[in-house]
Amino acid sequence: xxxxxxxxxxxxxxxxxxxxxxxxxxxxxKGSTVVGIRGxxxxxxxxxxxxxxxxxxxxxxxxxxxxxxxxxxxxxGLTADARVIINxxxxxxxxxxxxxxxxxxxxxxxxxxxxxxxxxTQSNGRRPFGISALIVGFxxxxxxxxxxxxPSGTYxxxxxxxxxxxxxxxxxxxxxxxxxxxxxNDSEAIKLAIRALLEVVQSGGKNIELAIIRRNQPLKAFTNxxxxxxxxxxxxxxxxxxxxxxxxxxx
Amino acid sequence: xxxxxxxxxxxTPCRAGAEDDDDxxxxxxxxxxxxxREVRRQLARKREVRLLRxxxxxxxxxxxxxxxxxxxxxxxxxxxxxAFLSSFVMNSGVWEEVGCAKLWNEWCRTMDAVHMxxxxxxxxxxxxxxxxxxxxxQCSCYVAEDQQYQWLEKVFGSCPKKNMQVxxxxxxxxxxxxxxxxxxxxxSPFLRALKTQSFKDPACCSxxxxxxxxxxxxxxxxxxxxxxxIPAILYLCYTDVMKLDLLTAEAFKPVLSSRSLKxxxxxxxHSSETLKKLTTAHEVQSNIYT
Numbered sequence: 001x002x003x004x005x006x007x008x009x010x011x012x013x014x015x016x017x018x019x020x021x022x023x024x025x026x027x028x029x030k031g032s033t034v035v036g037i038r039g040x041x042x043x044x045x046x047x048x049x050x051x052x053x054x055x056x057x058x059x060x061x062x063x064x065x066x067x068x069x070x071x072x073x074x075x076x077g078l079t080a081d082a083r084v085i086i087n088x089x090x091x092x093x094x095x096x097x098x099x100x101x102x103x104x105x106x107x108x109x110x111x112x113x114x115x116x117x118x119x120x121t122q123s124n125g126r127r128p129f130g131i132s133a134l135i136v137g138f139x140x141x142x143x144x145x146x147x148x149x150x151p152s153g154t155y156x157x158x159x160x161x162x163x164x165x166x167x168x169x170x171x172x173x174x175x176x177x178x179x180x181x182x183x184x185n186d187s188e189a190i191k192l193a194i195r196a197l198l199e200v201v202q203s204g205g206k207n208i209e210l211a212i213i214r215r216n217q218p219l220k221a222f223t224n225x226x227x228x229x230x231x232x233x234x235x236x237x238x239x240x241x242x243x244x245x246x247x248x249x250x251x
Numbered sequence: 252x253x254x255x256x257x258x259x260x261x262x263t264p265c266r267a268g269a270e271d272d273d274d275x276x277x278x279x280x281x282x283x284x285x286x287x288r289e290v291r292r293q294l295a296r297k298r299e300v301r302l303l304r305x306x307x308x309x310x311x312x313x314x315x316x317x318x319x320x321x322x323x324x325x326x327x328x329x330x331x332x333x334a335f336l337s338s339f340v341m342n343s344g345v346w347e348e349v350g351c352a353k354l355w356n357e358w359c360r361t362m363d364a365v366h367m368x369x370x371x372x373x374x375x376x377x378x379x380x381x382x383x384x385x386x387x388x389q390c391s392c393y394v395a396e397d398q399q400y401q402w403l404e405k406v407f408g409s410c411p412k413k414n415m416q417v418x419x420x421x422x423x424x425x426x427x428x429x430x431x432x433x434x435x436x437x438x439s440p441f442l443r444a445l446k447t448q449s450f451k452d453p454a455c456c457s458x459x460x461x462x463x464x465x466x467x468x469x470x471x472x473x474x475x476x477x478x479x480x481i482p483a484i485l486y487l488c489y490t491d492v493m494k495l496d497l498l499t500a501e502a503f504k505p506v507l508s509s510r511s512l513k514x515x516x517x518x519x520x521h522s523s524e525t526l527k528k529l530t531t532a533h534e535v536q537s538n539i540y541t
Contacts, residue, residue, distance in 0.1 A: 026426060026434070026491070027540070029435075029491045030491075030492070030540040031540045031541055032541070050541060051531070061538070061541065063541055075541070076541070077540060077541075078539060078540060079538055079539060079540065079541040080539075082541065165491070165492070165498075166498065168435075168436065168437070168438050169438065200498070
């Protein structure tokens with residue numbers, strides 16, 4: 001049945017599916033894993049970096065991008081689609097600031113991105129964007145936010161979430177290990193993000209990139225050497241937890 | 252003869268009966284049929300599955316399993332299954348290549364740079380030197396529908412022995428898995444098993460639920476084994492990444508505890524490292540998805 005209704009974005013199937021939107025969700029799964037955690041005083045984005053070709057400039061392969069000084073986004077899916085959305089969101093952030101003299105709220109920019117994505121699910125001749133995004137930041141009221149958008153144009157707030165490859169495994173890990181107490185401490189929130197990623201990142205810490213925003217502070221990106229300290233602590237303290245979860249996941 | 256409005260000269264049909272010109276037409280039809288037949292014959296010859304000896308690369312006169320009696324036959328179909336067996340099984344013992352099945356079809360897209368023609372694909376057969384009745388087949392190419400029966404005949408023969416056990420490993424995209432759940436909620440990669448009636452051992456994972464079906468060469472092998480009452484089991488890994496991928500290849504690990512593969516994989520840690528290197532080496536640098 002799918003083959004009769006999956007060619008045009010503007011056609012519903014008899015059972016109410018928009019197959020092109022659902023297929024776009026599959027494109028998201030081809031991107032590497034992204035995890036987002038909302039702490040009490042910090043928001044963390046962790047990504048699995050894909051390996052870069054030998055002659056490629058690593059700086060041009062980025063999964064985490066700043067939309068404004070106080071909000072950043074990580075995506076999984078089609079690189080080119082992400083570039084278009086990020087450009088539009090960055091322009092919207094500046095336009096908003098110039099027009100109303102206030103920075104965008106996290107919810108506003110998330111709604112903007114989600115509305116843009118939804119438009120592309122309702123026009124003929126255009127396909128949906130093949131990316132999901134995690135958007136984090138602090139509003140002026142000092143409250144940390146984490147939102148997720150997907151190709152259908154929906155958006156929701158989360159305490160912690162994952163997108164991309166093996167997102168389900170990471171989400172299960174977060175459901176078991178996330179608690180308000182666990183993320184009340186900045187360092188513990190960062191460790192939780194790293195532990196969640198290590199569940200699915202095979203090559204260990206060298207392929208992980210982190211970005212954090214603390215209240216009233218700009219975005220800070222963690223390069224690999226900075227992560228080493230966290231990884232060493234995790235290896236020494238949390239090895240039984242890794243093995244136990246991995247065993248339970250594989251049975 | 253008659254002229255049409257457009258200036259063409261066409262032969263008008265004659266209702267009076269056969270004319271002398273009909274002999275020429277008949278000759279032309281026969282010539283065309285001969286040409287068609289020749290083209291079809293050449294195409295069939297091109298699509299023939301040939302089983303070749305390892306050393307001499309000459310064709311085997313009998314089927315592979317008639318020439319080499321076998322008690323365990325493990326077949327890996329697809330690049331992830333092949334990578335898994337290469338890392339975990341072939342690395343743990345000394346395997347000798349005994350032959351290969353050579354075939355061509357439209358799926359063989361790579362070109363031979365020297366001769367500028369599509370290269371042929373191979374399925375390679377090995378046996379364990381310490382126990383020559385243990386056979387392994389690595390098939391990374393696509394075997395087309397019309398070639399599957401030939402492949403089975405050339406490998407198993409027309410009257411296979413029932414005292415062997417066949418294990419097939421392959422992958423399929425998770426979107427082919429029919430379930431009432433959304434594919435987003437499935438824990439891919441995951442394993443499912445399908446076995447023949449005469450296979451009595453327990454499977455290492457859940458059995459494949461209805462209405463899911465198996466396709467291509469794995470289905471042909473399983474059907475063949477079911478007809479000939481050969482104990483056979485297929486382990487099908489549903490994954491969302493069809494290219495060579497570490498997570499997908501590692502999803503076959505539970506199969507190592509099965510009777511067929513028990514004892515064949517020795518150093519798991521070292522094998523995992525080998526698999527990592529294999530998947531990294533073959534990683535195609537694609538910037539489409541990030």
